């Protein structure tokens with residue numbers, strides 16, 4: 569059984585506001601995209617990596633991906649995150665349904681081997697796996713600037729990535745989604761939850777370091793984290809990850 573990581577880098581980073589897609593910005597002396605690819609490339613149970621890049625930037629992504637032996641292809645993404653996932657699913661059309669696939673935001677450069685290992689452990693028992701953390705803010709629902717709901721905070725989690733699936737499950741969910749004219753989604757577990765509601769989604773713990781670089785301030789935070797991780801480098805070398813020979 570093959571395990572494939574998909575690094576979704578098809579966005580253009582409008583909220584960061586840089587002229588280049590944010591995944592090409594350097595933190596800790598290397599592009600954000602390189603950090604994300606390296607996290608999977610250095611993780612023993614990952615067999616292959618598929619990089620999905622924003623249109624017009626494939627040469628840059630191909631150069632960044634070149635040193636990583638597990639990268640099987642760099643392909644062009646779509647106009648939305650979901651369309652980039654669909655491009656990945658099309659590229660994986662020849663893979664069997666039981667393939668394990670981890671869909672990860674390139675904008676989360678500090679995903680670590682422990683998180684990847686927890687996802688893969690859980691994929692041994694579940695067809696869909698999410699990574700999450702509790703919220704330290706109170707989260708409310710709003711409509712037209714009026715508060716319409718206040719879910720109890722202890723029932724809420726902030727989703728991170730990777731999100732892990734048996735390929736057949738995420739494939740089927742997207743097939744159903746494509747038949748829905750009202751389809752919208754902000755993540756892949758949301759697609760499985762909506763279109764295959766009987767499929768349980770197992771939640772595993774993420775980390776505060778696994779932040780998504782979204783706004784300019786996140787770049788500052790990312791530089792700081794990269795500096796901290798550089799000091800811990802010996803702990804991140806291959807063989808030091810949580811042992812997950814799955």
Ligand SMILES: Nc1ccn([C@@H]2O[C@H](COP(=O)(O)OP(=O)(O)OP(=O)(O)O)[C@@H](O)[C@H]2O)c(=O)n1
Pocket residue numbers: 576577578579580581582583584590591620645646647648649650652653672673674675676780781782
């Ligand atoms: N068409 C898209 C849009 C997003 N993504 C990826 O999905 C992840 C999360 O998206 P987000 O943080 O929203 O990235 P951007 O779309 O680049 O940012 P923005 O919404 O600010 O433009 C990122 O790694 C991004 O590259 C993608 O693969 N294809």
Ligand SMILES: C[C@](O)(CO)[C@H](O)COP(=O)(O)O
Pocket residue numbers: 649673726727728729754755756780782
């Ligand atoms: C997938 C995700 O990172 C989970 O928190 C998030 O939904 C991506 O949202 P974005 O607006 O595409 O950054």
